[in-house]
Amino acid sequence: MKSKQTSFDIAYRAGVSQSTVSRALRNSPLVNEETRRRVQEIAAELNYKVDKNASSLRTQQSGTIALLLFEDPTNDDSLINPFFLSMLGSITRASAKKGYDLLVSFQQMSNDWHADFEDTRKADGIILLGYGDYTDYEEKLVKLIEQETHFVRWGADVKGLSVVSVGCDNFHGGYQVTEHVIKQNRKNFAFLGGVTTGSPEFLDRYKGHCQALKDNNLNVDSNLQIDAVSTDESGYLAAKKLLENGVAFDAICAASDLIAIGAMRAVQEAGYNIPNDIAVVGFDDIATASFTFPAMTTAKQDTVLAGELLVDKLLQLVSGEEAQTQLMPTTLVVRKSCGS
Template structure:
C-alpha cells in the first residue's frame, strides 16, 4: 500500500529493483524518449512500489517534436520504392509505435545536397531518418555540425560524422559469391552497379570472393543496372547477344534478380540448371518466386529499432555510434541448392 514517500529510498534502489542502470532509471523517470515505453513502465512501477519520490517531469525542449520524418531515397522512373525500403519502413514504424511517436514521409524526395538542405530547413526543429546517403553525404555532414537530430540508413563511409545504421553489404556479397563458387559456378556476373554506397560494397564483396578463389575479374561480367525488376532485362540481353559466357548472376537486389530470371527464361535459359541467380534483401517476393530466390536477409525489425533508438539519443543531445548489422544467407532453389 502506498503511503508517504520513503526519502531513504534512492534512485539506485529503484534501478536495482527494475533491473536497469541508474542512468536508465533516471532517464525513464524523466520521460526521456531514448527509453522505450516498456522500460519506462517497469521503472515507474518499481518506483511506486518502493514509494520513491518521482521527480516532476520537465517540459520537453522546444527542439524536440513528436513527429519524426522519413526521407525516402530517389526512385527514378519507378512509381514505388524498392520493396526492401517498404519493409524497412515497416520496421521503423513498429519501433516508433513502441515509443509512442508519430511518423511521416517527407513530401520531397531530395536528389542532391541543395534539395536535402532545403527539406531539412523547412522543418528546422524536426527529427529525421534518412534512407540512403550517397547523393548527399556532404550535406549530411554539414547538418550534423549544425546539431540537427537525424540518423541514416546506409553503410558507414569515409569522412562520415553522422550516425548511420546499415547491413554488412560486403560480407553478404562474399557469402553469396562463395556459395556459387562452391557449387561449381565459375563465370559469375555481378548485376547492379548503381550510385549507391551499399551496392558498391556488394560489388566489392563479389570481387573479393573471386580473387580469394584465384579467379580473374572479367570486366565484361560486371554490368550496370538500377535497382528495379525491369532494369535487369537490358544487361542480361546484352550479355547473351554479345555471346559472353556466364553460369551465375549475383544481383545487387532481389528485384534485379527476379528480373534477371524473367529475362533468362524469355531466352529459353533454365534457372538454375543453366544459370544460377542470387539476390539481396530477402523481400517477400523472393520467398514466393518460382524458383524461390537464394538471397541475403537483412533484419528490418532490428534495423528499425536501432534507427529509432539512435535518433532519440541524438534528439536528447547524446552521442550515437554508427552500427553495421550482420546478414544471413538464405539458400533456396534459384541457385540449385
C-alpha cells in the first residue's frame, strides 16, 4: 500500500487543524461553508478515506451488521439451503441500503458464537438466520439477552423470551396451500417434513395443513406424514418411503420446496404423473420452484421484505428504540404441480 493519508495530511494541505478536517468531512455545521468545500476537495484529490478502525474505536460504532447463518448440521458442508441463501442476498441489499456493511459467518451452533461479533466491536448488531430446531438454541438466546447484545432473528416467535423475530405465518401458509389443493378435489393428503423432531417452522406448517383438512372434513392420516429435513435428498427418501407404504394418496404437501423437489423426482421415477396422479406443493418459493417440471405451486415467503424488516428492526434496537416481532403473510403461488 502507498503510505496512507491521514486527516493530518489533509489538515496540513488545507491549512487548518485536524479537528476541522474531521468536522468538515462529517458535514458538521460547526465548520464554515467554504472551509468545508476546500477540505473535501483536497480529501477527494488525495484519495483520502477515513480509517474505519480508528473511527469505530472512537465512536464505538462499527457501521457493520453481522449475519450468523446456522446450517443444518446434517447437511454436507458445501451445500447451503437456497432459501437462506436468498435471504442472505436480500439482507445484504437491505443493509447496504442503510449504509451498513455486512459481515457474514456460517456457524455450526457451536461453542461461542453468541459472544463473538458484537463483543469484539466488529458489529453493532447481529442477525440470526436458520431453522430454530437446535436443542440448545434457546439457551444461547438467553445468553445473548443477558449480554444485552443487539440482535434479531428469523423464524417463529419464541414464547417467553423478549426476542425480536421476523418470520412468516407458517400456520397460515400451510393452511393456504393445503386449501388450494383441496379445491382441486384431492382427498388423500400426505405431508413430508419433520414434525416430531423438526423445526418449529415445519411444525406450524403441518398444523396449518391439518387444520385445513379438518375444516374441509378430510382425514389426517398419520401414516401419510413422513419426517424429512429440508434437502432434496431427504424429500426424495421420504417420498420413496411414502410410496412403499402402500397407503393411497393423491396429494403431497411438502414442508419446503427442496423436499417437494425431491419428492417430485421420487414420484415421477415411480411412474406417476404430476399433477394428474399426484399433486405436489411446496413451501418457500425458491428460485428453482418455477423451473421444476411441472412448475411448482408453493407458498411464497417474501425474502426481500424479510431482509428489510430484519435489518430495519435490528437498527432500531441498535439505536435504542423498541422493535416488535413481526409475522409476514405468505402468498400462494399457483403453477402447474397441483392441477391448476
